[in-house]
Amino acid sequence: MPRISVKVDGVTYDDDVEPRLLLVHYLRDWLGKVGTPIGCDTTNCGACTVLMDGSSVKSCSVLAVQADGSEVTTIEGLAADGQMHPMQKSFHEEHALQCGYCTPGMILAATDLLRDNPNPSDDEIRDGLEGNLCRCTGYQNIVRAVRRAAAEMTESAAATDPKEARV
């Protein structure tokens, strides 16, 4: 069995895995990272979205061996230094979740969206999250939450970067 080395939420794991093992099952069944849920078997729902080397991937369509050598961030590792990520906070404040099952994937996909486009329009947010399904919210508050997080992150980036503050 191939040996892989993957850093997940700041901790490096070395394991011998079956080549067919999905990353999401590696996270859940091997590492106990059960904050990442599974919602489908056809790569449609996005509930299992994680960040792999900073980019969002659906961990049900990545093999664990493909993650060898990479750094994975799950919803459990998104908060830094005990501080919730602005996207987590804004999902809470805007009531952008109900059952919460899609929420880990939705939050991680949204953070990746803002990395590409720090100030998206509502339509760009909706298009950017097209690969993540939510059955509870009707998406309206998710759009608001991403907008709010974008504003907050732009503001705090401006506050810490004097060059941007002048722009």
Next chain:
Amino acid sequence: MTEQAQATPGAAKEIGARRARKEDARLITGQTRWTDSIQVPGLLQMAVLRSPMAHARITRIDVSPALDRPGVLAAFSGRDFADEQGSLPCAWPVTEDMAQPPNPPLAVDEVRYAGDAVAVVVARDRYSAADALEAIEIDYEPLPPVLDLEEALADGAPLVHSDLGTNKCYDFHMPAGDYQAARDRAQAEGGIVMKRRYLQQRLQPSAMEPRAVVVEPIAAAGEFTLYSATQIPHILRLLLAMTTGVPEHKIRVVAPDVGGGFGSKLNLYAEESIALLVARRLGRPVKWTESRSENYQATIHGRGQIQDIEVAATREGRLLGLKVSLVADMGAYLQLITPGVPLLGAFMYPGIYKMDAYDFSCTGVFTTKTPTDAYRGAGRPEATYAIERAMDDLAQELGIDPIELRRQNWIRHEEFPFDTIAGLTYDSGNYEAATDEALRLFGYEELRREQAERRDRGDPVQLGIGISIYTEMCGIAPSRVLGSLSFGGGGWEYASVRMLPTGKVEVVTGASPHGQGHDTTFSQIVADALGVPFDDVELIHGDTKSSHKGLDTYGSRSLAVGGIAITQACGRVIEKARKVAAHLLEAADTDIEFSGGTFRVRGAPESAKTIQEVVLATHLAHDMPEGVEPSLDADATFDPENFSFPHGSHLVAAEVDTQTGFTKIRSYVAVDDCGRVINPLVVEGQVVGGIAQGLAQALYEEATYDADGNLTSGTLADYLVPAAPDVPEITMARTETPATTNPLGVKGIGEAGTIGSTPAVVNAIVDALRHLGVDDVDMPCTPERVWRAIQESSAASA
């Protein structure tokens, strides 16, 4: 706000506040406990082999080759459990002679839908279990599928259950008033008798979390803990006891974090029963987790009805009578409330309108498809769809503005409480206020002008205005009414309030949340009732060991029934505490006032004790009044006197491209009235989420089968659950007409959005195309269907 909420004792600080939810912390950080995440020592994985055929006899089955596969501990077919598996229960025999065929968890001799479970493998891990399913040898002798509802009722049709001699499950008839006389009058007086057929496609509920179950046995003691992604831990425990023979007190059911339900987790499912039987047989804990493809085959579907509607009205548009004849698809077996779903609609076809006569009948039919059961709204969306489509069609036939036609017939606000023709008593409502507000926000007149302009200039993109003014019956329900409908359960809810020595409060509820926000809403109620901080309240639910009694969450009942039980239990705590406070303050009970968490002696406000002081004094019990027990804890069981009847006015402007058939929702205004609002944030979330699901029925979703009875919408790649770009921004507002049948004045809101939205959207599409000769488009109104409807009507008129 059209009316102020009723005043309640004490200041309402929390009730009405837009509190962000206390549930969120774990959900946004991944510190969740979904059933599939649960690990227990020695846990084995179960996988289920399903029938690939819609209808077939099992002529041979051999599970033993699976045992040779690596990691496999056991494999079983239906024959291995034939003597002990019993039949999955149906709790709603809607007529005395309803056909109720056996519903074995594992098929033994015959499979009756593609996805019917036939065997299981138990292995050390999920991959080994799934692999070994392929080794099971099974021979099927195909039988003809039964797919079309009307063909199924024809003489000589192939039978789903040959023992029954028919595919008919039941005929239910509910006449009220003299429909024939109403019809005759319409004809005699130059009025109208309008007939329509509307189709309710099958839907796949699609909760984001598929089902899962973990059963942990203590074999020596005959005890079982069952974790399940369920809406109904309490009912499930009872059903498991009734079907498996394990005594009720030896079963503990836990609903941990549950990722949505929408009615689809309101059942005893085959896999729950089988997992328990397997765990009992092996003496080992077992987990089964559904894949999405399994979810679409083996979790109940919703809707699935043919609706024949006849409306009799005067020439001026006054409704005289309504006749509804349904054919309802049961699917292959009766699940928990399969036959009763159309009956929940039976009372709602008259909707918000007055009329002289009503005649409802429904024929339930077996097909070789996945069983149907409750899906968000359960019967009421179907009813609302039919009446609100019919009102728009009638307005067209009579040349009356559809809003005016509704105004002419609806129950006016001063007429409440109102006894409807269907036999319900609507306690309160104000359709005028909600509709006026909706029209204002929508810009109705302006949009009508634009519609006319687009028609005049032959714009390829036509504008349609859709209207839906709904009410619905929820907060299920008064037990005596359920009994009168032959439903096999009650409708009360339980709560218990426990005062901890530090003044913190634990509240046990029998409601079982799966996304609704009970912890937050109920904490707000308790905070106001007891005068304690919101954060000092903790909810306990979803575990029959700690929340021992309850009837769970469905039918928008948790607040309107469960919330009242909590309110009553809080009231009892205060009454107990009043005695202790009086003793501590050396005053008579009758002189003690309670407000904002403090007991005061009337006329001597400086003489006071906070509730926390009284709680601690009671806990210490050093100085209790004579004959008073040292506890302030209290419980309550509330059985409502009536359903609750939220209502709302939904208006949709749709742009329909006549060249491509594509529909774009340009604006959607929803003014809903669910009585007094505890948490506007939560209510708005329920409304907009509900609208998205109803709109999805109108535009996107349909469970489809091929000619052999295979589900062809069996994955999320084939079944179009809308994504963010597919759902429009909803403009929401509220009116507040308090319920008069419960002390909080609240009405359920969990299903209202779904109930109101579907006809609003389809009415808008049809309205855009009426001048082209289109008077119906079947759901979902895909671009292809809309385009074809336009082509067919232009071909017909050419």
